Amino acid sequence: MEQTKSFFETPAPPNFKGVLSWLITTDHKRIGLLYLYTITFWFILAVLLGLLIRTELMFIGPTLVEADGYNALFTLHGVIMIFLFIIPAIPAIFGNFILPIQIGAKDVFFPRLNLLSWYLYIIGGIFALVSLFGDGLADTGWTFYVPFSVGTQTNVSYAATAAFILGFSSMLTAINFITTIHRLRTGNMKWLQIPLFTWSLYATGWVQLLATPIISITLVLVVLERVLQTGMFDPSKGGDPILYQHLFWMYSHPAVYIMILPGMGVISEIIPVFSKKSIFGYKAIVFSSLAIAVAGSLVWAHHMYTSGMSDTAVFVFSLLTFVVAIPSAVKVFSWVSTMYKGSIWLGPPLVYAMCFVYLFSVGGLTGLVLASAGTNIHVHDTYFVVAHFHYVMFGGTGFAFFAGLHYWWPKFFGRMYNMKSAYISAGMITGGFLFHFTPMFVLGMQGMPRRYYDYLPQFEQGNFLAGFGAYVMVAGILLMFYNLLRSLKKGEVATSDPWGGVTLEWSISSPPSLHNFETEPQPPEYPYDFARVIGRLRGK
Amino acid sequence: MNSVVNPVQQVDQAFYYIMGISVILLIFITVTMIYFAIRYRRSRNPDPADIRGNWKLELVWTLIPTLIALSMFLVGWNAYSGLRSTPKNALEINVLAQQFSWIFIYPDDNETETENELVVPLNKPIKLVITSIDALHSFFLPAFRVKVDAVPEMETYAWFFADRIGEFDIQCTEYCGTGHADMNAKLRIVSEEEYRTWLESQE
Numbered sequence: 001m002e003q004t005k006s007f008f009e010t011p012a013p014p015n016f017k018g019v020l021s022w023l024i025t026t027d028h029k030r031i032g033l034l035y036l037y038t039i040t041f042w043f044i045l046a047v048l049l050g051l052l053i054r055t056e057l058m059f060i061g062p063t064l065v066e067a068d069g070y071n072a073l074f075t076l077h078g079v080i081m082i083f084l085f086i087i088p089a090i091p092a093i094f095g096n097f098i099l100p101i102q103i104g105a106k107d108v109f110f111p112r113l114n115l116l117s118w119y120l121y122i123i124g125g126i127f128a129l130v131s132l133f134g135d136g137l138a139d140t141g142w143t144f145y146v147p148f149s150v151g152t153q154t155n156v157s158y159a160a161t162a163a164f165i166l167g168f169s170s171m172l173t174a175i176n177f178i179t180t181i182h183r184l185r186t187g188n189m190k191w192l193q194i195p196l197f198t199w200s201l202y203a204t205g206w207v208q209l210l211a212t213p214i215i216s217i218t219l220v221l222v223v224l225e226r227v228l229q230t231g232m233f234d235p236s237k238g239g240d241p242i243l244y245q246h247l248f249w250m251y252s253h254p255a256v257y258i259m260i261l262p263g264m265g266v267i268s269e270i271i272p273v274f275s276k277k278s279i280f281g282y283k284a285i286v287f288s289s290l291a292i293a294v295a296g297s298l299v300w301a302h303h304m305y306t307s308g309m310s311d312t313a314v315f316v317f318s319l320l321t322f323v324v325a326i327p328s329a330v331k332v333f334s335w336v337s338t339m340y341k342g343s344i345w346l347g348p349p350l351v352y353a354m355c356f357v358y359l360f361s362v363g364g365l366t367g368l369v370l371a372s373a374g375t376n377i378h379v380h381d382t383y384f385v386v387a388h389f390h391y392v393m394f395g396g397t398g399f400a401f402f403a404g405l406h407y408w409w410p411k412f413f414g415r416m417y418n419m420k421s422a423y424i425s426a427g428m429i430t431g432g433f434l435f436h437f438t439p440m441f442v443l444g445m446q447g448m449p450r451r452y453y454d455y456l457p458q459f460e461q462g463n464f465l466a467g468f469g470a471y472v473m474v475a476g477i478l479l480m481f482y483n484l485l486r487s488l489k490k491g492e493v494a495t496s497d498p499w500g501g502v503t504l505e506w507s508i509s510s511p512p513s514l515h516n517f518e519t520e521p522q523p524p525e526y527p528y529d530f531a532r533v534i535g536r537l538r539g540k
Numbered sequence: 541m542n543s544v545v546n547p548v549q550q551v552d553q554a555f556y557y558i559m560g561i562s563v564i565l566l567i568f569i570t571v572t573m574i575y576f577a578i579r580y581r582r583s584r585n586p587d588p589a590d591i592r593g594n595w596k597l598e599l600v601w602t603l604i605p606t607l608i609a610l611s612m613f614l615v616g617w618n619a620y621s622g623l624r625s626t627p628k629n630a631l632e633i634n635v636l637a638q639q640f641s642w643i644f645i646y647p648d649d650n651e652t653e654t655e656n657e658l659v660v661p662l663n664k665p666i667k668l669v670i671t672s673i674d675a676l677h678s679f680f681l682p683a684f685r686v687k688v689d690a691v692p693e694m695e696t697y698a699w700f701f702a703d704r705i706g707e708f709d710i711q712c713t714e715y716c717g718t719g720h721a722d723m724n725a726k727l728r729i730v731s732e733e734e735y736r737t738w739l740e741s742q743e
Contacts, residue, residue: 006721030621067718067719067720071715071718071720105593133678145676146714147674147675147692148675148676148717151674171684192639199671235691235692235694236692236693241676241691242694244686251586256715275580276582276588277588277591278592278620280594281593281594282592284593284602296696305620306678306687306689307689308688308694315617317612318616319613321612322610322612324603325609326602326606326656329601330598330601330604332659333601334598336572336573337597339577339592340580341577341585341588341589341591342576342580342585343580343586343588344576344580344581344585345581345582354577357569357573358566358569358573361566361570362566362655365562365565366562368558368562368612369558369559369562371613372552372613372616372617372620373616374547374550374553374619374620374621374622375558375616376616377620377623377685377686377688378682378685378687380713381678381687381713382680382713383682397635399724444660447603447680447682447709447711448681448713449711449712449713449721451720451721452720453720453721454722456709456711456723456724463657528592530588530590534587534588537586
């Protein structure tokens, strides 16, 4: 196997060299790496914007910027993190690279459409950049609530256009993955032989495909409202601003499951491999992913208990929201039970995965406080919500992204990173994270509203602590990326299966060859049967 | 206190109930996970078991969280109902939100108006009828667990029971532009007599 050339040396289509061999590639692995580079760029930019926000808030009164600058900062931080990082990160990077291999395919079903999705991602990103110049930075928050977003003089139209184009990138990737899973599974791989990461992307794909059109239409309506004054959301013309909120959250709540489901898929891969033990309750995890995808699409108005909608609606959406908590709880219990009587090696991917389980549990459990109608009223739109969704989105999806990076990095590049630096950076990121976001729960309970440029004196201590944590966390993130980059030159050469995995990506060389498999692969009878790996370990 | 049930207590009890169970669950999950990682580390446990699931256990940990979730829903709904059931004898004050201040209009003959200061008499339920004249705002009175959006061309309401003398913060919690963070007001709860004299002095 070692003689075959890796995909880095065999461009597809052939005969192109250098940058061009990447810019017109249809190879799912190269496209995955293109996403890796571009998404990381946006991630680091948004992290630094977040750091500016925290620095501004460390001390009472103006510190770095004026109110308008601050409002633009949190808008940009939110728009970039959501639309350019969290939504695409795991599906577009790991999904593109790993999904076809996990089902034994040579590529995705529509390779050229796959490249188009990347270009749409880039064009969307350029629109987001353009909105930075001109009449003023968009200052509406990532939610673009009307009527404020219709009246403000800033570049809302560009920011909305960016989100609109990124939506298409997301939908096309979803169509591609769903089709690939249906049509390109190797030999006789049955549905219940598909690895859990691929399953999670399948569930995510349907949500992306069905929910994203709603935000696209809604953003078009906002732009029409700005340009043509259509009045759809303007009460003085008979429109309804609460209608906008329904439309916005009808996408944006399912979108949080678009963000977290692939992360759950990554964790479901890592915990068994590092425990050398089958995932506990494979079917329950598959069905809970599908249940989350369905139930998660029916809970959007729990963002709107205080909006003025009817109490009956509050009753229904609160009840449904509690229902969607259950499949998530099932997953957490399954992950922890997988470790029971395993043979556990605390490699960096597992360290990140365990931090994920803790942070995601905090995020999920505080979600219960928000789901409950009576308690929601007090903490809605306060720092409690900010803390909650950073625990879920960063502690959850972000940590799953880091876990996936450390898990699949040797497969991507054939190099192993420095273990010691990986542990140190994981410790710094987690420690910083706890200092960063835990005080926000307290601030929220005390009544500090979110999106505040300045605050009442009683909130200073918590904000100072949060800022301190932010610096530790960002230093850890930079160290992590430095360690990964350094491995490309200095890292040890990785074997095809450094962790002892059982899914198909570990049966081929690192990095893989252009067509992934030299011969038609045989999927294992049960996707998480470690008997062979354990035999190999004993052999040593 | 009067016969009126104070929703603040119900809301706080819901907080304690949900957070208490959550903390227990969180400790249980975390301790178990860390215990497994230590107890079954590779150097100590080189031979993993092959357990792929256990439907009875899985059924239990689906049903129990379902019951817990439903009980939390009911506790939360109960507290919410308290926040929404305004007593009949409530003193009604109109609230106008605008970029970036709060206007309060009192039900006396002069229709007294104040800006960024809400004064109410002690031991009375207070009903606030809220609307906005520009963007969305949200009226937040943390001390009484009250929050409701101010929406243009629409009236929303909230109520609280003014059960203690003092000064309390009011903040805007729906992002409304440059001055959002400065859109603060004070609630002042004063004795019945002081309220009357104050209202008369406002001419």
